Amino acid sequence: MFSKPRLLSTKIHLDWPLLIGIICVSLLGLIILYSAKPESDVIERQLLRLLIASALMIAIAQVPPRMFKSIAPGLYCFALILLMSVLIIGHVSKGAQRWLDLWFVRFQPAELMKIAVPMLIARYLDNSLLPPKALTLLIPLGLILLPTLLIAKQPDLGTALLILSSGLLVIFFSGVSWQFVVSLAATVGFSVPLLWFLMRDYQRQRIMILFNPESDPLGTGYHIIQSKIAIGSGGLFGKGWLNGSQSHLEFLPERTTDFIFAVFSEEFGLVGCLILLALYLCIIIRGLYISAQAQDTFSRLLAGSLIMTLFVYVFVNIGMVTGVLPVVGIPLPLVSYGGTSLVTLMASFGILMSIHTHRSLLPK
Amino acid sequence: MAAVIIVILFAALIGRLAFLQIYQHDLYRTLSLNNQVRIVPIVPKRGLIFDRQGILIAENIPIFSLEITPERTPNIENTLSEIHAIMPITNSERHQFSKQLKYKRRDEGIPIRVRLTEQEVAKFSLEKHRLPGVDIAAHLIRYYPLGESFAHALGYVGPISQKDLLEIDQAAYRGTNFIGKVGVEKSYEAILHGKTGYQHIETDAKGRTIRVLNRIPPKPGANLHLSLDSHLQLSAFKALEGLKGAIVAIEPETGAVLALISKPSFDPNLFAEGIDVKTYRSLQNSSERPLFNRAIKGQYPPGSTIKPLVALKVLELGAVNPDFKIFDPGWYQLNHTGRLYRDWIFFSKRHGHGWVDMEKAIAQSCDTYFFTLANKLGVENLHNIYSRFGLGKATDIDLVGEASGLSPSAAWKKRVYNEAWYPGDTLNIGIGQGTLLATPLQMAQVAATLANRGHRFVPHLVSAIDTHHNDQPIETLPQEIPPVIIKNPDHWKLVINAMKNVVHMPGGTAYRISHGIKYQVAGKTGTAQVFNLKQNEKYEVNKVKAHLRDHSWFIAFAPIENPKIAVAVIVENKHSKTGADIARVVLDSYFNLKPQETTLDTSGEDETEVGGAEHSE
Known part of the structure; x- marks a missing residue:
């Protein structure tokens, strides 16, 4: 074991498969963010946030799992x-x-x-x-x-x-x-x-709107109606980058944050969606693999939970934007514009990397 | 295991996407091509407010305003300067605009100028094509035809603030710019607002309207019918002209409020148009405090107006006989060496009331007599009777922000000040001074309770609500609350007779208002001390700064049998016109309004006026 040359990535405790997945999804995110809001400086800001968050991820990856515990x-x-x-x-x-x-x-x-x-x-x-x-x-x-x-x-x-x-x-x-x-x-x-x-009557009504947004076309229902039109009109191959009429004519609210998946689907179609979902799937499978390989129970449970939370993010966000789940305000990880949830997400990737790269390499 | 679940759920998402993007693709493609369908909210008409005679006191009038929709405006700063070139924008308009820009939805119009003149509308229409996102919108704004006189009762509407947003369902207020801030406008906001409708509007790629596809009409807000009487309200308002103070008049049988005045007042229409910061600041910082609703928020010591209550408690307990007499030298002493508690009369006449019994003590407001009674009763008995008449507790009138006053007790003083209750404190609250506090509204309710011989009702302003469902408005029923039960009716008789003597018998403290009066009034004067005199110091009106002068109270009800109106008046900082003078004007105005309900000979009107408030003494 000691004769094996230690790679740089091992030294700085990175996990390449996970990192590549993250970079791919983030790039897709920047591309679609540009289309969602071309005129302002959101791209620069989002890029800056990604870099800061990545630095945090690498820093956390250096910390051995027993410290977390x-x-x-x-x-x-x-x-x-x-x-x-x-x-x-x-x-x-x-x-x-x-x-x-x-x-x-x-x-x-x-x-x-x-x-x-x-x-x-x-x-x-x-x-x-x-x-x-x-x-x-x-x-x-x-x-x-x-x-x-x-x-x-x-x-x-x-x-x-x-x-x-x-x-x-x-x-x-x-x-x-x-x-x-x-x-x-x-x-x-x-x-x-x-x-x-x-519950009181008005609270019940709120819940009903949660499950049936179309009944409230002035509130959240408007988002759902517009978002379904955006997704459905995208078709198999989409309308092409920067060509989504729904998003560019400003029909779609919250299009840089919670509803960015609708912009993506409109411009890149079902094929684009499949690619994005496949990338997410890769990240999740890698995470589950890390969890399965973990050497102690704490690491196994933590890694499993963190990666499955990412899955919940993706599933609830897409479910909500496509109108099958109630609108609860969950961003699409690595794609939606916004700082705080991105930092948390990258921190949990850092934890996953730490868990995987700090295993004591005992011969079995 | 987890992987299996993930794959199944991802497959479900893909299924959903395929359903939308392939199976329903044609549908959504068409929708998106024509989409250019906008959902536009239609603001409901705010409910109207009428007085008891059916006179409109809050209505909606159309105005044109210039609005900017941020989402459709490429560069807001440029747009603002373009508009500025067409018609100058003031700093305060710009300030209001940028304040709303921060928290309003980006697809909603934000007014930059609220009231356009016809010339401005014409001028702007010519330039509109150059300015995307800028529109002229027709709105209804609130208008209060009777202005200042109703400001404190009706309240007003103003632009929706960030604080308001927390309390409302924002979706239900889309397109609405104004919301009730205080008064009836605030407490009935939920039903006055109505239900927002919407329409689907088909637009071309540039956002111009092609046609209206479907329209869900808004439901207008409920109309309110108030128990306030405009004529009474206006004459009461006039009676307080140039003074600071408050008037509340209540119908004893129902608790319906007939008039509610607080002076000085302000023009509520300023708020309905979106008041500018400078004017608002000056109203807010004025030492006269015009925005402060004295009628429901002003807390004053009720002074001698509570003497009838003390008398009732003494009679109820049988602590003394009704013909209990004392000789009043002009002061009271707790013990023979202690401090002298002076009667008010001593300061001007240097002697007391002489021999007084209970009736005379009320009619002439003898402090020495009530010091004696207070000392016999003790603080807990006083606290008991004041609380039974509702002091120290909000009346639950249908207005927001009512103060509750204070009915002190030994336990209260211990809790708040961690001090023992002294016998001197008892004497003070026995003549309505010290820490005892009441609002004019509470004192009007006390007057109504005396008028009803104990029956009590929650005071209310709204007497009927018209939700447009039926032809008839729904009447709000009088809400009775636990009465003040005094077992022996003779006790009521004695106290009310003494209150009658206050006005109708020579020597009564309000005898001067009885000149030419055509109905029977039971009343009680009172003085709220603003600051305390030192031992032996003489109160001299001219030496005391105006804002430290005592306040003048009067509570009354009339007629004595089968009372129709109960009123409480306070005039701040003693003035040649007392609370009693003002009350006479209010009562005259009320009975002149309704000659058929009284046995008045209305031919004597002129004489009544002369004998009323203006000249006496």
């Missing part, structure tokens, strides 16, 4: 305190309290939670017997639900959903019994009608 509880508590302070002194931004003004950036504590929750749950389950019993799961469930509810209250349904799923995914990867999964599903199934019963 030891800082997990501290990170969680820190994020929780920030989250509560947002609720109290948070800056009011577009009607929702999500931001905290730090010295130089506006920072979303919820983003930190996206990493802190799976880390903490992975650490907790690593210290207990696997597969876990239903009762031992009560504490991790509480640790997941607390930040989820705080964030849902902000209100940021999309991020709350992502944090909930990142935590539940860790539990799922720890190999819980089918009975547990079934009983959890049953609990959720029973509590939904109960919640519905407790």
Whole structure:
């Protein structure tokens, strides 16, 4: 083993397959972002963000996984305190309290939670017997639900959903019994009608609009109607780069952020979509492989959860833009314009790389 | 396992995409070619507001405004300077615009000038083709024909602020620029606004309208019928001309508010047009505080107006007999060496009221007598009767921002100041001074409760709501709340008779307003101390700075049997016109309005006016 020449990439703890996937998707993202908003400086800004976020990814990749494990509880508590302070002194931004003004950036504590929750749950389950019993799961469930509810209250349904799923995914990867999964599903199934019963009329109406946006053509329904027209009119090969009439005639709202997939589909068609989905699939499969190769339970659970969260991102965003899932405000990873979620995403890629490149290469 | 799930779900997404992009491709391609269909909100008409006679007091009038839609405007700064070249834009217009630019939807028009003259409309129409994204929009704006006199009761609408956005469903307000800010306009915002409609408009590639495809009409907001009486409101407003103060008149049988005035006032139409920053600042920073609704937010010590309440409590407990007498030397002493609590009369006459019984003590407002009663009752009994009449608790009138006043108790003082309650505190609140606080609205309700011999109603301004569903507006029912129960009706009789003597018997503190009066009034004067005199110091009107002068209160109801109106008046900073003088004008105005309901001989009108507020003493 020692005779094998150590490559530069090994020295700086990079994982080439993952990195190539990330670069490809990001490039596609920049191309379509240019089309979505050609006149302003969004490209420069997005590129700058990508570079800063990549630097962070490389930095995190240098950190050995046991460090993540030891800082997990501290990170969680820190994020929780920030989250509560947002609720109290948070800056009011577009009607929702999500931001905290730090010295130089506006920072979303919820983003930190996206990493802190799976880390903490992975650490907790690593210290207990696997597969876990239903009762031992009560504490991790509480640790997941607390930040989820705080964030849902902000209100940021999309991020709350992502944090909930990142935590539940860790539990799922720890190999819980089918009975547990079934009983959890049953609990959720029973509590939904109960919640519905407790809700006020206007709240129920909001939920109905979530599932049937067309009934509210002045609100979110408008987005869905326009986005479906954009996607459907793209056809098999698309209208060509910079030729999407929907997006260029400004019918499509939020076209650089949550609805950027509609611009992509309109200009590159089904073929383009298949390529994009294939690239995402490559990244996800590589991530699952990293998880399977991990040498300790903590790393395996954390890697599995992080990569599956990426999948949830992609699935919910595309599902929402194509009108099969409710509009909850989740960006398309690496493609949507915007800083904070990009940084978190790259940080989790950094963690995946760290997990894969810090394995002690013991001969079997 | 996970990989299998991923592949299945990705396959589902691909299926969905294929369905949209291949199977439904033709449909969406056509839609996209013609898409040029815009969904345009249609703003509903805001509900109208009428007074009790059916007089329109808040309406909508059409105006033209110039709007910029950011999404369709290539360069907003250039566009602004282009517009500036056509017609100069003021700094405050620019400021309002950039404020709204930050938080409004980018596909929605933002007004740069709210009220275009006909010349401006003509001038701009010629230049419009050069300026994409800029349109002339016809709007309805709110107009209050009776202006200042209704400002504090009706409130006003103003441009939707960032704070408002948090409270409303933004989708429901698309296209709407104005929202109720205070008063009835705010508390009934949900039903006044109506439901936004929309239309699908087909446009060409440049965004010009070709035709309207379908139209979901908006539902206009509900019309409100108020219990306010414009004539009474206007004459009450006039009676306070040049003064600071408030008037609230209530119909005792229902709690319906007949008049609600706070002076000084302001022109609500300034807000409905989008007030400029400078004017707003000057209103906000004025020492006269014209934006402050004294009628529901002003908290003053009620002074002697609460003496009837103290008397009722003493009678209820049987602490003294109704014919209990004291000799008043002009002061009261808790013990023989202690501080002298002076009667108000002592400051001008250097002697007391002499022998007084309860009726005389109320009619002449003898402080010494009520110091004696207060000392016998103690703070908890006073707190009890004040609270039963609603002091210290908001009345729940249908206006936002009402103050609750304060009915102090020993526990309250301990909690807030961590100090013991002193017997001297009891004496002070026994004559309505010290920490006891009430709003003019609460005192009007006290007057109405006395008029009703204990029955109480939640005061309200809106008497009927017309949602356009039926031909008839839906009447709001009087809402009764737990009454003040005094078991012995003689006690009510005694106190109300004493209040009658306040006005109708020589020596009564408001006797001067009885000249030529054609109906029977029960009333009570009061003085709210603004600052405290030192021991033995004499209160001299001329030596005290104007804004530190005492306030003059009057509460009254009439007629005494089967009362129709209860009123509370406060005039700030003592003036030759007292609260009682103003109340007389209000009551005269009310009974002149409705001669058929009273036994008045209306031929005596002129004489009544002379005998009223202006000349006496």
